[in-house]
Amino acid sequence: MGTAGAGPGGRSPGLEAVGSTDDRLFVVKGGIFLGTVAAAGMLAGFVTTLSLAKKKSPEWFNKGSVATAALPESGSSLALRALGWGSLYAWCGVGVISFAIWKALGVHSMKDFRSKMQSIFPAIPKKSEPAVEWEEALKSK
Numbered sequence: 001m002g003t004a005g006a007g008p009g010g011r012s013p014g015l016e017a018v019g020s021t022d023d024r025l026f027v028v029k030g031g032i033f034l035g036t037v038a039a040a041g042m043l044a045g046f047v048t049t050l051s052l053a054k055k056k057s058p059e060w061f062n063k064g065s066v067a068t069a070a071l072p073e074s075g076s077s078l079a080l081r082a083l084g085w086g087s088l089y090a091w092c093g094v095g096v097i098s099f100a101i102w103k104a105l106g107v108h109s110m111k112d113f114r115s116k117m118q119s120i121f122p123a124i125p126k127k128s129e130p131a132v133e134w135e136e137a138l139k140s141k
Contacts, residue, residue, distance in 0.1 A: 054061040107113045 105116050
């Protein structure tokens with residue numbers, strides 16, 4: 001049950017482009033690291049904002065965190081509900097935009113998409129000269 005264009009050992013050429021298992025492991029570890037750093041940054045920003053709001057007006061902060069007769073829904077549950085709906089809209093919006101671009105370009109695989117994008121956009125040079133020589137720009141006159 002060989003596929004057309006399979007390389008030695010029955011592996012497809014697309015898998016050979018990634019490299020050895022060490023390269024894949026490096027990419028996975030890098031992705032986990034970047035995801036962890038991003039999550040830690042978002043958590044730190046949220047906690048900092050929350051602490052500043054509590055420090056600025058503790059009375060209003062406590063009123064917003066507990067449901068009362070005047071406010072049947074607490075501020076935190078309202079915020080979580082808004083975050084959930086906003087996340088759903090964002091994911092669906094990006095999905096619809098991506099699908100529309102995919103269909104508008106008429107591609108059927110990621111290789112087709114890559115070649116189409118390379119034909120539309122200019123190539124980025126691998127090595128380019130820096131626009132500014134920092135030693136000359138920072139040199140005192």
